[in-house]
Amino acid sequence: MSLPHAILGLLNYMPMTGYDLKKFFDDSIGFFWSAQMSQIYRELKNLEEKEYVSSEEEISTKGPNKRIYSVTNQGVSHLKELLTDVPENIDEDNRNAFLLRVMLLSNLGIEELYFQIQKRLKKYRKDLKALQSVEEKLQHYLQLTGKTETLIYWKITLNRGLHDVKSHIKWAEESLSELKKIKEEKK
Amino acid sequence: MSLPHAILGLLNYMPMTGYDLKKFFDDSIGFFWSAQMSQIYRELKNLEEKEYVSSEEEISTKGPNKRIYSVTNQGVSHLKELLTDVPENIDEDNRNAFLLRVMLLSNLGIEELYFQIQKRLKKYRKDLKALQSVEEKLQHYLQLTGKTETLIYWKITLNRGLHDVKSHIKWAEESLSELKKIKEEKK
DNA sequence: GAATTCATGTAACTTGTTACATGATTTA
């Protein structure tokens, strides 16, 4: 699963322009998959070449014309295939720049580590709020697409996000209290 | 923080060859940052050009020669700078291919989702075991480097991994039980 | 009147992945 699959999947909910897709991305799956405009336009071009999507230009009297993309029959079959075959070696991209930082912060000392985790904790709490607003946005898209049966899939997806943020908060709090102990011992 | 920083940071623990680095990577930070041999060699070359590391060839009577890399003074300063300045817009790469799959699986139905999450749960349980073995490996490297003060940093890092896997397991179990309910309602 | 949003793209650059190439040593 990668960017073109994400695009194909989102377009399958409803026909959209590249610009719409970007918004949909940011509003819904942004917390686990982001994409830049330049990437989206490039991938749309690739997908059209492979005939997984087709586009129509909507001439607009005011403002620039829109190019509306929709998934072709071939595109749907392709998507279903992708979803069916589960790769055996599910090695994910678990890159975590902050953890790398933590691991190497011994070069700067405990105080700095404490400070940076504290800052992080604030970010996680913001993330939590942001995620809670994703829930409303998803509701909105659900109505737009009219596909009520997808609710459970989106709920489960979103729930992963919530578990994730909460686990980060717990870890940060735990680490801070452990670091506090060490700091006090040193005195 | 990115690959060259990881390499610089690991080399700062002790001088190593590219090959050693790969092992260190896989044994320690592999659960949140992986790298391929070809990447490592390329980055070592880049780092040497920038004079953040220097290398010496160790002529070997048996087997191929080794090129041992160590961090220069400039490299250490650079590393400390990187660690000190915390970027304001900490937008991480949170890509999660499996979540993308879940989100789009409405195309195939509840049974398939249940099956795929079940499979995933097994993987998470394996991951948990693997992480527990990382703990031992880190102990080993700790002795090699002789830098006992880094223990707390590594423990906190590893702990994040444990929190992460556990949160995945909890989420999977929760989702499965919810899906089970829906499946039974349909009957 | 300035900034933001809508709307689409190109170009250059950086990073990551896959495949290929070589050859010695150690283990099963």
Add this chain to the structure above:
DNA sequence: TAAATCATGTAACAAGTTACATGAATTC
């Protein structure tokens, strides 16, 4: 003796990021 490990790299390709470019409509 075959496979795995040690050890180093190159080349081609794929994907992601950043910067640039254009221009209308809307909002502050």
